[in-house]
Amino acid sequence: xxxxxxxxxxxxxxxxxxxxxxxxxxxxxxxxxxxxxxxxxxxxxxxxxxxxxxxxxxxxxxxxxxxxxxxxxxxxxxxxxxxxxxxxxxxxxxxxxxxxxxxxxxxxxxxxxxxxxxxxxxxxxxxxxxxxxxxxxxxxxxxxxxxxxxxxxxxxxxxxxxxxxxxxxxxxxxxxxxxxxxxxxxxxxxxxxxxxxxxxxxxxxxxxxxxxxxxxxxxxxxxxxxxxxxxxxxxxxxxxxxxxxxxxxxxxxxxxxxxxxxxxxxxxxxxxxxxxxxxxxxxxxxxxxxxxxxxxxxxxxxxxxxxxxxxxxxxxxxxxxxxxxxxxxxxxxxxxxxxxxxxxxxxxxxxxxxxxxxxxxxxxxxxxxxxxxxxxxxxxxxxxxxxxxxxxxxxxxxxxxxxxxxxxxxxxxxxxxxxxxxxxxxxxxxxxxxxxxxxxxxxxxxxxxxxxxxxxxxxxxxxxxxxxxxxxxxxxxxxxxxxxxxxxxxxxxxxxxxxxxxxxxxxxxxxxxxxxxxxxxxxxxxxxxxxxxxxxx
Amino acid sequence: xxxxxxxxxxxxxxxxxxxxxxxxxxxxxxxxxxxxxxxxxxxxxxxxxxxxxxxxxxxxxxxxxxxxxxxxxxxxxxxxxxxxxxxxxxxxxxxxxxxxxxxxxxxxxxxxxxxxxxxxxxxxxxxxxxxxxxxxxxxxxxxxxxxxxxxxxxxxxxxxxxxxxxxxxxxxxxxxxxxxxxxxxxxxxxxxxxxxxxxxxxxxxxxxxxxxxxxxxxxxxxxxxxxxxxxxxxxxxxxxxxxxxxxxxxxxxxxxxxxxxxxxxxxxxx
Numbered sequence: 001x002x003x004x005x006x007x008x009x010x011x012x013x014x015x016x017x018x019x020x021x022x023x024x025x026x027x028x029x030x031x032x033x034x035x036x037x038x039x040x041x042x043x044x045x046x047x048x049x050x051x052x053x054x055x056x057x058x059x060x061x062x063x064x065x066x067x068x069x070x071x072x073x074x075x076x077x078x079x080x081x082x083x084x085x086x087x088x089x090x091x092x093x094x095x096x097x098x099x100x101x102x103x104x105x106x107x108x109x110x111x112x113x114x115x116x117x118x119x120x121x122x123x124x125x126x127x128x129x130x131x132x133x134x135x136x137x138x139x140x141x142x143x144x145x146x147x148x149x150x151x152x153x154x155x156x157x158x159x160x161x162x163x164x165x166x167x168x169x170x171x172x173x174x175x176x177x178x179x180x181x182x183x184x185x186x187x188x189x190x191x192x193x194x195x196x197x198x199x200x201x202x203x204x205x206x207x208x209x210x211x212x213x214x215x216x217x218x219x220x221x222x223x224x225x226x227x228x229x230x231x232x233x234x235x236x237x238x239x240x241x242x243x244x245x246x247x248x249x250x251x252x253x254x255x256x257x258x259x260x261x262x263x264x265x266x267x268x269x270x271x272x273x274x275x276x277x278x279x280x281x282x283x284x285x286x287x288x289x290x291x292x293x294x295x296x297x298x299x300x301x302x303x304x305x306x307x308x309x310x311x312x313x314x315x316x317x318x319x320x321x322x323x324x325x326x327x328x329x330x331x332x333x334x335x336x337x338x339x340x341x342x343x344x345x346x347x348x349x350x351x352x353x354x355x356x357x358x359x360x361x362x363x364x365x366x367x368x369x370x371x372x373x374x375x376x377x378x379x380x381x382x383x384x385x386x387x388x389x390x391x392x393x394x395x396x397x398x399x400x401x402x403x404x405x406x407x408x409x410x411x412x413x414x415x416x417x418x419x420x421x422x423x424x425x426x427x428x429x430x431x432x433x434x435x436x437x438x439x440x441x442x443x444x445x446x447x448x449x450x451x452x453x454x455x456x457x458x459x460x461x462x463x464x465x466x467x468x469x470x471x472x473x474x475x476x477x478x479x480x481x482x483x484x485x486x487x488x489x490x491x492x493x494x495x496x497x498x499x500x501x502x503x504x505x506x507x508x509x510x511x512x513x514x515x516x517x518x519x520x521x522x523x524x525x526x527x528x529x530x531x532x533x534x535x536x537x
Numbered sequence: 538x539x540x541x542x543x544x545x546x547x548x549x550x551x552x553x554x555x556x557x558x559x560x561x562x563x564x565x566x567x568x569x570x571x572x573x574x575x576x577x578x579x580x581x582x583x584x585x586x587x588x589x590x591x592x593x594x595x596x597x598x599x600x601x602x603x604x605x606x607x608x609x610x611x612x613x614x615x616x617x618x619x620x621x622x623x624x625x626x627x628x629x630x631x632x633x634x635x636x637x638x639x640x641x642x643x644x645x646x647x648x649x650x651x652x653x654x655x656x657x658x659x660x661x662x663x664x665x666x667x668x669x670x671x672x673x674x675x676x677x678x679x680x681x682x683x684x685x686x687x688x689x690x691x692x693x694x695x696x697x698x699x700x701x702x703x704x705x706x707x708x709x710x711x712x713x714x715x716x717x718x719x720x721x722x723x724x725x726x727x728x729x730x731x732x733x734x735x736x737x738x739x740x741x742x743x744x745x746x747x748x749x750x751x752x753x754x755x756x757x758x759x760x761x762x763x764x765x766x767x768x769x770x771x772x773x774x775x776x777x778x779x780x781x782x783x784x785x786x787x788x789x790x791x792x793x794x795x796x797x798x799x800x801x802x803x804x805x806x807x
Contacts, residue, residue, distance in 0.1 A: 049742065056751045323747060330745050334738055341730035348726070352628055443726030444624060448617045451733045456610060459737055460580075463744040464609065470583035502744055 021363050021372040028346075029376055035342045039384050042335040042426075046388030047395055049331030054323060054399035082311050083154030083283070085174040086222075090409055092237075093153040093174070094283040094306025096291025097146070099231030106270015107196035108145045108230045110263045110300075111210065112162050113187045117141045117259040120239045133257065137164035140309075140496060141236035143261025143302060145193050147202055148229045149221065153283040156221045158202035159233065159308070160193045162261065168193070169494070170204040170217040174310045177494040180206040180216035197270070200224050210265070230268060231277065234261050234291065234304030237496065258290050260303040282306075312497035313408050313489055313504065322408040325418055325488050326504035328396030332422055332486070333455055335388055336429050337447075340454075343377045343430035344437035344446035351441050356537045366532045370438060374525065377434050378427045385426025389419045414488055421485030421510060428514075428521050429454060432479065435524035439531050453479045453520075462501035471500075472507040479520045481506075484513025548639055548648035556622060556652050565618045566660050569708075573611030573664035574671055580606040581675040599771040600681050600690050601700035604672025608704050608765070611664050615708050616715035616732045619653050623716060624725025632807045642802050650716055650795065657712035661705035669701055696770035703767025703784060710784070710791040711736075714760065717794025721801045735790075736761045753777050760790045 029035060082090035102108070118133035144161025158172040160180070168180030168191055185191050192207040203218040236259035281291040283306065290305040313324055350356035363369050393415065400407045410418075429450065437446035457480035461471035475481055484506035491499045499505035506513055556562050581603050626632040639645045672690045681687040692698050714735075719728035739759030743752040756762040757777045766776050766783030773780065 052742070053746050056746060056748055327745060327747065330742055333741055334734060337730050337734045337738075341726050345726050442621075444617060444620055444729045447726050447729045448613050448733070451729075451737070452610065452613055455733070455737050455741075456613070459741060460609065463740050464606070466580065467583050467585045469585070470580075 018368060018372065021368055022375060024362070025369075025372045025376040029380065032349075035345070038338050038342045039380065042338040042384050043388040043391065045334035045338065046329070046331035046385075046392045049334060050328040050392035050396040051399065053327040053330055054396040054405075055403070083152075084409070085154050085310065086156045087173065087175060088409060088411065089175065090311040091154055091174040092307045092309055092311055093155075094281075094289050095233050095235035095308050096279065096289070096293065096302060096304030096306075097148070097151070097229070097231055097233045097282050098277050098279045098293045098300060098302055099146075099148075099151070099229040100268065100275050100277055101227050102147065102197065102230035102268065102270050103227045104270060105196075105198050106230070106268065107194060108147065108269075109192065109194040109265065109267045110145050110232060111190050111192050111265040112143060112185050112261055112263055113190045114262040115141065115143055115162050115164065115185050115259060117164070117236055117257060119236075119257045120255050136257075137259060138236045138239065138257050139163070139165035140307070140494060141257065141259035142169070142308075143234040143259055143263075143304075144232070145195050146231060146233050147195050147197055149224055151229060151280065151282060156224060157308070158195060158204065158219050158221060160195050160204040160206065160216060161233075162191050162193070164236075164259070166494075168206045168216065170219075171308070171494065172202070172217075172219045173221065174308065175490075175492065176217075176219060177492070178217045180204070180214070181208060192265075195230070197224075197228070197230075232261070232263050232266065232293075232300055232302050233308075234259050234302040235306050235308055236304065237307035237309070238305075240496075240498075256290060256305045258303055258305050260301060263300040263302065264298050266298065266300060307495075309495045310490075310492050312492060312495045312499065322406050323396070323400045324408045324504060325393055325396075325410055325415060326486060328393050329389060329418070329422060329486055331388065331392055332385070332425070332483075333458075335385060335426060336454065337451060339381045339384060339426055339430045340433040340450040341443070341447050343381065343433035344443040344450070346373060346377050347434050347437035348441055348443040348446065351537070360537050367529045370435075370525070370529050370532055374431045374434055378431045381430035382423045382427035384423075386419065386423030388426075389422035393419060408489070410488055417510065418486055418488050421514065424514065425482050425485050425517070428482065428517050429479070432517075432521040432524055435521065435528040438528035439524065454482070455480070458483055458501060475501060475507050475513075477516065479517045481508055481513040482517030484508045485510045487513075545644055545648065548641075548644055549651055551639070552645075552648045552652040553655075556656065559625075561621065562618065562656070565614055565621075566656065569611050569614035569618075569660040570663045570667060572614060573607035574667035575607065576610045577604050577607035577668040578671040578675055581672055581679060584676070584679045584681070598681060598687075599769060600672060600676050600687060601697050601770040602768045603676065603681075604668050604690055605665065605700060605704050605768050607664065607668050608707065608768070611660075612708060612711045612736065612761075613733065615657050615660060615712050616736075617729060618656060619712040619715035620719040620725045620728040620732065622649060622653050623719040624723070624728060627723045627807075628725065636807055643799055646720065646795075646799055646802055650713060653712050653716050654709055657709045658705060661708035664708070665701050665704045668704075669697075696773070699780060700768045700770055703780060706784060707764050707767060707787065710764065710787045711760075713791040714787070714794045717791065717796070717798040720798025721794065723801075758786065760787045763787055 083093055085091040115137060117137040119136035119138055121134055141164040142161040144159055146157055146159035148157035149155035156173055160170045162185045163169055167182035169177055170180060171177045181191060192210045194205045196203050200220050200222060201218060202221060204216040205213040206216050207213045236257040239255060239257050279293040281289040292303050294301040313322060350359060359369060360366060397407065433446055433450045436449050437443055440446050457474040457478040460466055461474045486504060487506045487510055488504055491505055584603055626635060669690055688694065690697055692701055715728065715732045718731050719725060722728050722731065739755055740762050743755040743759065746752055763778055763783040764787030766778055767780040769776060769780060
């Protein structure tokens with residue numbers, strides 16, 4: 001009697017670990033030639049748009065506006081350049097300064113009894129510098145006391161001032177700004193201002209009566225020389241009459257403004273012999289600065305134009321013509337659309353070819369299939385976005401420098417953050433497209449949804465120019481918030497400018513904006529996982 | 538020749554049957570109309586009289602343009618229908634059956650284009666009429682009122698009528714553009730990516746690049762920028778092109794895409 005032994009295969013069971021699933025999905029992706037070509041197209045588009053931005057720029061002086069240069073020169077010859085502040089950021093440092101040396105520790109005290117000025121008519125048709133000004137004070141028109149490293153533009157300083165509409169402020173080294181007493185200054189309601197120096201530390205105090213003093217702030221000016229300049233100053237930023245309307249911005253006149261502060265009870269204590277006061281306009285190479293001072297008895301009247309503040313990169317601002325990292329990364333939109341197409345197809349092609357049934361037969365746990373696909377398309381898109389952004393920024397910078405154009409300075413870490421952020425933006429957007437593709441099962445609809453939720457809000461907010469409030473909300477709550485990872489420059493409350501997404505300013509911080517995009521993607525993935533499990537393939 | 542016209546008629550009839558019996562056709566029609574009106578109404582409701590914007594002589598808000606802003610979104614749905622009308626047949630292999638029944642490929646293309654065009658015109662008329670009505674109701678409450686010198690949006694006024702009719706034509710031309718591109722690339726997803734890239738990338742690039750001269754040239758050749766000049770009723774003289782020239786640029790893009798699609802359909806195996 002023979003017994004039949006049932007046949008047993010000598011092969012071990014196939015592994016169905018997650019690593020194998022990932023490997024399988026990666027194989028599916030890399031063997032479709034059209035998708036690999038699309039990746040290449042995405043990178044080339046990013047580089048191509050950077051080249052267009054950097055090489056296509058031939059700004060003429062007329063477009064730069066109030067740069068002060070002759071409008072007949074074009075190109076690099078009239079690109080503006082700005083002094084750099086102690087932090088390396090480009091700054092505006094133009095004001096009228098009534099000063100004398102202050103050696104060693106000491107203090108300067110003054111009482112401000114009035115702040116007046118002249119501004120441009122609100123909707124005049126005059127070009128910059130030609131308008132008839134009318135009485136008024138700019139919100140950030142300012143006059144006060146200052147201790148400054150020296151008289152060159154961009155040197156370190158700390159100042160305590162009254163402003164047109166923002167009360168007493170202490171400002172230092174261009175970017176620092178902290179509020180003191182509120183309200184506007186009047187003869188009946190004057191403001192006492194005091195700055196004291198002790199080593200590198202400058203402390204500001206304000207008072208309404210000259211006896212009760214409140215500390216406004218205390219700052220360290222690293223490397224302040226023993227002999228610094230102390231004195232009274234006046235400045236008033238240029239006025240830009242820009243109206244934002246649906247469909248565009250329009251500029252109506254604008255130009256320089258002035259602020260005049262009246263000071264008395266001016267006392268300077270410290271290691272210097274009380275020398276004579278000297279008045280000087282800081283930073284007027286082209287003699288366009290307005291400024292003067294008048295001393296009668298103990299009363300000083302100081303008038304100045306210009307501003308002491310960081311430069312904001314904004315359309316309509318002085319740095320309008322500068323090239324920015326944001327210009328180099330224009331191609332991100334093209335890259336995003338290309339990646340959204342293949343990410344959606346990565347999912348929907350399986351439905352169309354009925355490959356999904358094979359896939360799900362091989363790996364019945366559907367959530368894991370979705371996860372593997374998301375990881376593969378996310379990783380591929382991250383590398384594509386990162387490489388595209390790195391090359392785009394590298395080539396854009398090189399071309400800009402070789403043509404002698406001015407590039408808005410950016411620090412290395414910020415540049416790296418923006419490039420990596422662009423990679424993350426493309427990665428998460430691709431996963432979003434994949435998840436939407438899994439939900440709607442039609443790649444064209446998925447691509448349309450991704451474009452409508454990511455590119456269209458940016459377009460409506462920045463290009464079609466919705467009113468500022470609506471535009472900010474669009475860039476806060478839609479997946480387009482993710483573009484905040486490309487925000488490279490800080491917004492300064494003490495600088496009036498058009499902080500628009502077009503110039504790379506977003507209403508959310510990089511992290512918060514990216515988190516909004518991630519939240520949408522997580523919700524879409526959850527919906528996709530639910531539907532994938534619930535529906536027949 | 539006599540055989541052509543009956544063939545044409547039955548081809549159109551066949552294509553129309555294919556389109557109207559798809560549920561998605563009617564959902565997309567509803568979506569195109571509803572979204573266009575909703576976005577136009579939302580933009581109108583968000584309008585603020587900032588600084589001097591409500592003085593028409595100065596800067597001039599454009600009531601027609603605000604009311605018709607929904608076209609920015611509506612065009613996506615119109616393009617989506619157009620690419621699906623072609624891409625769907627290639628995706629399922631239906632195109633082979635179609636070509637067997639109707640071997641004259643160019644007549645087939647014309648019939649399909651005519652049906653898509655008719656659908657887009659219908660969607661456009663409904664969407665634009667709804668948007669104009671919404672604009673009439675909303676904008677006076679947002680400061681664009683007779684008190685500020687703004688006439689009520691009306692199809693009786695020449696510029697407003699041009700903006701409204703032009704927007705319908707714009708949507709129809711977008712449908713033809715998308716249809717032509719989809720016929721050329723034969724895949725709905727790739728086609729919609731290309732179409733939306735063409736539409737949105739030009740204006741974004743033109744707005745961001747610092748060079749104003751280059752930006753102006755880009756706007757002149759961009760299908761969306763140029764095509765939507767037709768919506769302008771304020772500051773028409775300062776546009777880079779006249780409204781009808783702008784629509785002509787879009788028409789050139791649309792017929793160029795159709796020609797490309799016709800070439801591919803005629804000379805490539807399906």
